[in-house]
Amino acid sequence: xxNETPACGVGVLFNPALADFVQSHSGSLDYLxxxxxxxxxxRGSGSHPRxxxxxxxxxxLVEAARSLPVVLHGIGLxxxxxxxxxxxxxxxxxxxxxxxxxxxxxxxxSFSRIGAGHETNAGIALPVPYDREILDLLLxxxxxxxxxxxxxxxxxxxxxYVTFPEQELSESQFLNELTRRSGCSLLLDLHNVYxxxxxxxFDPTKFxxxxxxxxxxxxxxxxxxxxxxxxxxxxxxxxxxxxxYLLSIVARHCVNLRGxxxxxxxxxxxxxxxxxxxxxIARARSTxxxxxxx
Amino acid sequence: MSLLDFQRALCDLTLNPAFAGSxxxxxxxxxxxYELTANEQVRLLAVVRQPxxxxxxxxxxxxRFAPIADAFPLTxxxxxxxxxxxxxxxxxxxxxxxxQLGSEADAFAGFLRQKVASGEMNFTYAEEVFRxxxxxxxxxxxxxxxxxxxxxxxxxxxxxxxxxxxxxxxLIGCLERDELPPNLPPGDYxxxxxxxxxxxxxxxxx
Numbered sequence: 268x269x270n271e272t273p274a275c276g277v278g279v280l281f282n283p284a285l286a287d288f289v290q291s292h293s294g295s296l297d298y299l300x301x302x303x304x305x306x307x308x309x310r311g312s313g314s315h316p317r318x319x320x321x322x323x324x325x326x327x328l329v330e331a332a333r334s335l336p337v338v339l340h341g342i343g344l345x346x347x348x349x350x351x352x353x354x355x356x357x358x359x360x361x362x363x364x365x366x367x368x369x370x371x372x373x374x375x376x377s378f379s380r381i382g383a384g385h386e387t388n389a390g391i392a393l394p395v396p397y398d399r400e401i402l403d404l405l406l407x408x409x410x411x412x413x414x415x416x417x418x419x420x421x422x423x424x425x426x427x428y429v430t431f432p433e434q435e436l437s438e439s440q441f442l443n444e445l446t447r448r449s450g451c452s453l454l455l456d457l458h459n460v461y462x463x464x465x466x467x468x469f470d471p472t473k474f475x476x477x478x479x480x481x482x483x484x485x486x487x488x489x490x491x492x493x494x495x496x497x498x499x500x501x502x503x504x505x506x507x508x509x510x511x512y513l514l515s516i517v518a519r520h521c522v523n524l525r526g527x528x529x530x531x532x533x534x535x536x537x538x539x540x541x542x543x544x545x546x547x548i549a550r551a552r553s554t555x556x557x558x559x560x561x
Numbered sequence: 562m563s564l565l566d567f568q569r570a571l572c573d574l575t576l577n578p579a580f581a582g583s584x585x586x587x588x589x590x591x592x593x594x595y596e597l598t599a600n601e602q603v604r605l606l607a608v609v610r611q612p613x614x615x616x617x618x619x620x621x622x623x624x625r626f627a628p629i630a631d632a633f634p635l636t637x638x639x640x641x642x643x644x645x646x647x648x649x650x651x652x653x654x655x656x657x658x659x660x661q662l663g664s665e666a667d668a669f670a671g672f673l674r675q676k677v678a679s680g681e682m683n684f685t686y687a688e689e690v691f692r693x694x695x696x697x698x699x700x701x702x703x704x705x706x707x708x709x710x711x712x713x714x715x716x717x718x719x720x721x722x723x724x725x726x727x728x729x730x731x732l733i734g735c736l737e738r739d740e741l742p743p744n745l746p747p748g749d750y751x752x753x754x755x756x757x758x759x760x761x762x763x764x765x766x767x
Contacts, residue, residue, distance in 0.1 A: 304661060308705070309659060349567075350568075382569070386659065387658060388572075388658060389572040389576060390576060391617060429611045429613040431608065432604060
């Protein structure tokens, strides 16, 4: 999968439990998605050097990048933070994008960081209301991100356990307007959609059909678990059966889809192991093939 | 300022379940310290009434605890029955300052060191197990600091010794299996930690 080939591939989101798997099964993958923040220590704005790359996992990444395209899935930009837009972080993403010739870079449509200078972090990715004020905040930031990164920039739809009353737009309206006005693409996390639909009681297929699916470049699939009466996006084990169904109905409409990424939490590796991960990859391929053959 | 304060309030509510509870009980007056529009205040009051807010608070605590459990797994295992109030106390004044939550383990270590110094860490075996994991954590930090320097210090064969008042082989073995250690007779034991390249060797004398 290069920048020029539009074919849709299947990949995994790297975690430390996958180190051996990536080395021995790279032939089963079309690309490797990585959270670059797991390979560096960010010492905070204004530190010199700010980003210190760690040795852990680096060898695996460098080796994998020789045979596989690498796509970046950042977690530190906090692009929806009202008080800060971290251009240093963006530049670091751009350095990595250039180093690994990444065909695209993605981030999350949420915030966790508060305040420039001495920051506070919420500990989780928090949602923003779907208001025009947020669109106005995001549009110049996305423009800057696209210019600095020099590749497609994707934003991932959020998972949220609370909802805000009196929002000006629905989530699908917000995402459609955001992508139309900014030119950015979407990373559609189907497990986030499924989780939200379970917890907030809506029809996920209706939500998906309201989306401009031509903006979707990457899809995430995963599993979850129950906690405190909620269904959570815990990335436990294999992909939830309902998420495979959502992929089967949506994939053929995503005309610009480049990748389907399986993500799981490393603590659930014992539930999967190499055979289990290979089975998830094979299922993603067969679901894509069946969907696109319809 | 308004959106920033809305996000600041949501962040504070997420990090501090007690604050979320007081807003739930006492209403909007508890949000007076934030510059909010009427709509933003309505939204925050709606959010604290939702059960999903508890999920947010729990997930944030779990994420903050993960680096602590990674750095001090044996101490956390030993302190399990007392961990929640200890973390509540720590997190009542310490807030995470980076998205990688890198200061959480250091803050936990500093907090427990103060507890040891003030004699409040009077749980069986806790002091020696914590001292052992602090020594390991300090070596990890030493390696990390060395990597930051343009000419890294020669750390090969750096050695640290940790004294135990009970058999460390049995003590650590039990905690690694997440089992409560048995009653052990007092003694004088030395554990040697040796850095060899990227790896850490542990030598225990019986």
